[in-house]
Amino acid sequence: MSEPEPDSPRRRFEPLPAWVSPATRLVHGGRLPDLNAGAISPPIYQTSTFRYPSAFSEAAAHGTVRFYSRISNPSTDGPAEVLRQLEGGDAARLFASGMGAISAVLLSLLRSGDRVVALQDLYGGTTDLLRDLAARFGIRLLEVPAAEARSPEAVLDGPTRVVWLESPTNPTLSLVDLRRWTEAAHRVGALVVVDNTFATPINQRPLGLGADLVVHSATKYLGGHSDLLAGAVIGREAPMREVDARSALGAPLDPFAGFLLGRSLKTLAVRMERHNSSGAAVASALAGHPAVRAVHYPGRGGPDEEAVARAQMDGRGGMVALSLRGGASALPTFLAHLRIVQVAASLGGVESLISVPAESSHRHLSGTELAARGIDPGLVRLSLGIEEPTDLVRDLREALDAALPP
Ligand SMILES: Cc1ncc(COP(=O)(O)O)c(C=O)c1O
Structure with a gap:
């Protein structure tokens, strides 16, 4: 500087x-x-x-x-x-x-x-x-x-x-x-x-x-x-x-x-502290859920990515993506059962939001382009707010339970 x-x-x-x-x-x-x-x-x-x-x-x-x-x-x-x-x-x-x-x-x-x-x-x-x-x-x-x-x-x-x-x-x-x-x-x-x-x-x-x-x-x-x-x-x-x-x-x-x-x-520093801890908490709490095929969170992509995260990030953030095992057909039930997290575009606010990239931010891409980017039709993107993290985990777990494939 x-x-x-x-x-x-x-x-x-x-x-x-x-x-x-x-x-x-x-x-x-x-x-x-x-x-x-x-x-x-x-x-x-x-x-x-x-x-x-x-x-x-x-x-x-x-x-x-x-x-x-x-x-x-x-x-x-x-x-x-x-x-x-x-x-x-x-x-x-x-x-x-x-x-x-x-x-x-x-x-x-x-x-x-x-x-x-x-x-x-x-x-x-x-x-x-x-x-x-x-x-x-x-x-x-x-x-x-x-x-x-x-x-x-x-x-x-x-x-x-x-x-x-x-x-x-x-x-x-x-x-x-x-x-x-x-x-x-x-x-x-x-x-x-x-x-x-x-x-x-x-x-x-x-x-x-x-x-x-x-x-x-x-x-x-x-x-x-x-x-x-x-x-x-x-x-x-x-x-x-x-x-x-x-x-x-x-x-x-x-x-x-x-x-x-x-x-x-x-208030950015205190908000980010909460976003970071909620991101990590939700990513690890939902990783083993039977309705979830994959959890995307910075550093979870393997040892090389973890090394990059350590070298350039002081916190991993409050964005988490989930790939639902039931694909696109699991989405309506999952989203309808959320009571705290709201379905909306955008991110980074104090309130938790969820979006479906294939139908919102990335809807202009073809099926092939979506696949090339790892965006499957059952992928949801979560922006975790500053609510009590245990409440968020509970809300997401209950909605995932409802969306379990038969
Ligand atoms: C990473 C990123 N960059 C830029 C933009 C565009 O910002 P705005 O919507 O404020 O024009 C967005 C909006 O979602 C975004 O997510």
Whole structure:
């Protein structure tokens, strides 16, 4: 992390001692000494524009004061600063959704003719966007199946502009060796972008493993209460300058959503502690259930994956996938018998949710593509909330009992 420029917006935040840990940074990292009139909880700066300090302000012209909320607003700069500190980046910017952040990164970095190498197991919206850009703007896209993702050196055999990674992957929660991928990518001159939505900076910090940019759907764990849409990009100075220059793409986070996100970030560390322990508890409690064919959870994919998990993760998260022995025909009974866990898309909130990837996030894929990704028709993806873990295990067990094959 480099020192901020003397005029950088980072100078506006109260500096914290270097010894401060992430949980404390989450609470105090976005304090603005000059603007809050002493309020412990920051106000919502519901304004589109800001008064210039003088009729024509040199400072505004050079971007050192706030003048327009598409570029900068205290309600969004605070949570952006907290995320910058947590991920260990030089700069951070917030967007109206995760896809807003992802679009801004891709449209900032790519030129026609560039080659992008992306994992096959990405969030479906990212894959759709990459395929669309490839078809319409002459981007050369290579999608890497999970089996080949174990040998990045073999995949990255020529000049590449962007490598796009996700770990844990969605929905089968397998892991990608981020350090090995970034080393191989940098050897062919590529910038590495990691979607860190599932892990959060509490469990994994890709910039510290060599990545150049991190993106988040802040709609998920960072927002944490299923009540906002937001996206974030955090990264090294040079690629972030490219992303900043694309503020004209026009998808900034709204001040009210920024306020909600800042409020949620204060509890991220304690929420992740619970998500991590519930994830581990549910994965091991359901592994032997007769209605379950397989449990997917980071590190359960064998000794190599366990070694990757230990090397790059501080916690395994609250996402668990179950493959039901009864396949698709077991789903209606299983889902109908859940009383706490609710069937819905999205993840990362305080309430537990369950989805069927083959029918929701991955419904656009053909049967062959689903099979290639290990997504069988009876696979369900659980996002465990912060309820009492024993209640969650009981709810899931009772619904699985009901769905036992005859
Ligand atoms: C891993 C991942 N990245 C990005 C996104 C897109 O984020 P949003 O829905 O906030 O646009 C999602 C949404 O589900 C996601 O799961």
